[in-house]
Amino acid sequence: xxxxxxxxxxxxxxxxxxxxxxxxxxxxxxxxxxxxxxxxxxxxxxxxxxxxxxxxxxxxxxxxxxxxxxxxxxxxxxxxxxxxxxxxxxxxxxxxxxxxxxxxxxxxxxxxxxxxxxxx
Numbered sequence: 001x002x003x004x005x006x007x008x009x010x011x012x013x014x015x016x017x018x019x020x021x022x023x024x025x026x027x028x029x030x031x032x033x034x035x036x037x038x039x040x041x042x043x044x045x046x047x048x049x050x051x052x053x054x055x056x057x058x059x060x061x062x063x064x065x066x067x068x069x070x071x072x073x074x075x076x077x078x079x080x081x082x083x084x085x086x087x088x089x090x091x092x093x094x095x096x097x098x099x100x101x102x103x104x105x106x107x108x109x110x111x112x113x114x115x116x117x118x119x120x
Contacts, residue, residue, distance in 0.1 A: 073092075
């Protein structure tokens, strides 16, 4: 994949996430994609922070969108190469302090195969 195509996927990811459009967001992922998040580890300790597959991703994000209807990400930086995008953004939720977040999307053949979230 080209760096431009990977950046395009990242932009689509933010668009879908901020619209809370779960199906559009999931369409960017491989069926067996892996997702790691510290928030996931806190809310679901049994996962150790890792979920695998679109069904698990659907459950995780659907819960987040329902619990946090004002959840929004503001992009601050995107850096891409041929197989990944490093994204920095600010997580905002009403009545919560803003949080600086970094996330890496690993991309293969036009689909996200893995994502890892880091909180600042």
